[in-house]
Amino acid sequence: MNSEIKVLFISSWYPCRVTPTNGNFIQRHAETVARYCNTASLFVISDSNVKSGYEITEETINGVYTVIVYYPKTKNTLFSFLKKYFNYKKAILFGYKKIEAQFGKPDVLHGNIILPAGLMVRRLSEKLNIPYILTEHWTGFLKNRQDQLPWIQKQLAKYAIAKATFICPVSFNLKQCMQKLGLQGNYKVIANVVDESLFVPPKEKKQNEKTHFLHVSNLNDEHKNVSGIIRAIQSLSKITTHFHFTIMGDGNPAPYQKIADDMHIHPSLLHIEGEKTLQEIAYSMQKADVFVLFSHYENLPCVISEAHMVGIPVIATNVGGIPEMINEENGILVEPGNETQLTEALLSFTRINKKNSSEIIRFNALKKYGIQQIGKEYFMIYQKCKQ
Numbered sequence: 001m002n003s004e005i006k007v008l009f010i011s012s013w014y015p016c017r018v019t020p021t022n023g024n025f026i027q028r029h030a031e032t033v034a035r036y037c038n039t040a041s042l043f044v045i046s047d048s049n050v051k052s053g054y055e056i057t058e059e060t061i062n063g064v065y066t067v068i069v070y071y072p073k074t075k076n077t078l079f080s081f082l083k084k085y086f087n088y089k090k091a092i093l094f095g096y097k098k099i100e101a102q103f104g105k106p107d108v109l110h111g112n113i114i115l116p117a118g119l120m121v122r123r124l125s126e127k128l129n130i131p132y133i134l135t136e137h138w139t140g141f142l143k144n145r146q147d148q149l150p151w152i153q154k155q156l157a158k159y160a161i162a163k164a165t166f167i168c169p170v171s172f173n174l175k176q177c178m179q180k181l182g183l184q185g186n187y188k189v190i191a192n193v194v195d196e197s198l199f200v201p202p203k204e205k206k207q208n209e210k211t212h213f214l215h216v217s218n219l220n221d222e223h224k225n226v227s228g229i230i231r232a233i234q235s236l237s238k239i240t241t242h243f244h245f246t247i248m249g250d251g252n253p254a255p256y257q258k259i260a261d262d263m264h265i266h267p268s269l270l271h272i273e274g275e276k277t278l279q280e281i282a283y284s285m286q287k288a289d290v291f292v293l294f295s296h297y298e299n300l301p302c303v304i305s306e307a308h309m310v311g312i313p314v315i316a317t318n319v320g321g322i323p324e325m326i327n328e329e330n331g332i333l334v335e336p337g338n339e340t341q342l343t344e345a346l347l348s349f350t351r352i353n354k355k356n357s358s359e360i361i362r363f364n365a366l367k368k369y370g371i372q373q374i375g376k377e378y379f380m381i382y383q384k385c386k387q
Contacts, residue, residue: 005037005382008099008106009064010092010121012113014043016068021250024278025137025192025302026112027064029378032193032371033110034063036379040103044069044091046084054094058102065103069095085116092120106130108385110378111160113138115153118160125163131385133166135190136174139223139297142320143177154181161185165385171300171321188381192302193374196366198278199309201358202286211243211350214288216281216303217295219251225294225337226256232294232342233270234263239343241269242350245292246284250275285310290349296336298322308365311358315345330361 009030013023023043030041047055047070055070071091074084099106109132111121118134125132140149141157161167167185169175175187217224226247233245247256253272260270276284281303285291291307293316300321304314314331316322326333332348334341367373 005108005379005386006104006106007033007037007039007108007110007382008103009033009039009041009110009112010117010124011041011043011111012115012117014041014068014112016043016045016070018045018047018070021275023112026135027061028193028195029112029135029374030064031062032375033378035371036375037382038103039063040065040067040099040106042067042069042092042095042099044071044088044095046071046073046087048073054091056095056098058098065099067095067098069098085119088116089120089123092124096124108133108382110135111164112136114157114160116156118164119156122160122163131165132163133168133381133385134161134164135168135170136178137170137192137299139299139320141174141178141181141183142297142299143180144297144319146177146181149181157181157183166381168381169299171324173321173324174299188377190374190377190381191369192300192305193371194302194305194309194365194369195278196309196370198282199285199306200282201311201362205286205358208244208287208289212287212289213243213245213292213346213349214284214290214307215245215247215249215292215294216276216284217249217251217293219247219249219253219256221255223295223297224249225296227259228337228339228342229292229294230256230259230263230265230270232339232346233260234265235339235343236346236350237265237269239347240350241266243269243346245270246273246288247271248273248276248281248284281306282310285312288312290315290346292342292346293317293322294334294336294342295319295322300325305365305369308361309369311362313349313361315342315349329357330364 011026050070058067069091111118111134168190291314298320317336318333332345
């Protein structure tokens with residue numbers, strides 16, 4: 001930790017009692033930064049359990065002084081959008097007073113997810129006369145989703161980034177998409193971080209009799225195309241049964257179990273589970289031979305970098321920042337929605353002794369997503385901000 005630089009994270013998403021896993025990748029960035037700087041994190045969210053005023057929690061989590069402000073939900077009215085922003089702004093200012101009293105005035109503001117947090121980060125930056133940077137993860141800026149982005153959101157995003165010292169998307173693809181939207185600024189791509197002490201290859205990996213495939217996600221079918229994976233599993237089962245597939249996530253597994261049952265996929269081939277802790281996901285990856293992600297769109301999925309940190313190859317779709325993550329040494333790319341290609345990729349891992357070196361996969365992952373690498377990249381940016 002470098003006590004000379006104080007960094008305050010203000011995020012649109014962050015793990016809390018309302019959304020326990022949302023934005024956990026932002027929390028891991030904050031915890032990484034805390035190894036190099038004095039770090040605090042502020043997050044505000046409406047909560048139906050709060051009827052009036054504010055409820056505030058504060059604790060230090062893995063070196064990050066964390067303040068979360070809960071405030072009442074806004075009733076839907078004709079002007080609810082403005083009311084929601086006004087309440088959000090008040091909650092941010094309320095939380096910042098708590099931060100400043102306990103943590104002191106920050107040297108750098110670090111906004112995460114431009115909308116809505118970036119709006120308040122810019123306003124605080126101007127009010128306090130301190131620099132700010134913005135990290136972006138949101139898939140809403142991606143090329144195939146830009147048509148769904150309202151004009152007002154584009155203008156608000158332009159306002160939020162206009163005075164940022166650095167804009168830090170997590171992939172080069174996201175950077176290009178943002179620039180094509182007219183979001184101009186000083187860009188520096190910094191990837192998501194992985195805890196290499198948790199996501200580590202097993203000391204002795206037992207050779208599975210069958211190829212063990214693993215999928216982990218939020219189980220949102222429109223995004224992750226879990227149903228497409230299950231259809232590919234059915235196709236694969238007609239060719240070979242020399243595999244086992246596990247699907248797990250923090251969404252509802254019941255609809256996918258019904259799909260599998262309707263397709264008469266035998267339980268020995270497919271097992272579907274619910275939400276898992278990060279520790280349980282790491283353990284599942286250690287037991288797996290191949291990780292699979294069949295998304296329609298993505299930025300830089302943490303599950304891919306986590307799988308690579310464990311040393312296992314990945315089958316994933318050629319979308320967003322994924323091609324920046326996968327090469328011949330660490331996996332196979334398939335086209336989004338192409339279940340035939342996915343089936344063939346799965347089959348290749350059951351039939352051929354793929355010479356994917358666990359040591360090489362992990363070594364390269366450490367260079368791209370390791371705590372030391374990402375921490376130093378952000379620390380250098382903060383130093384430039386102070387200059």
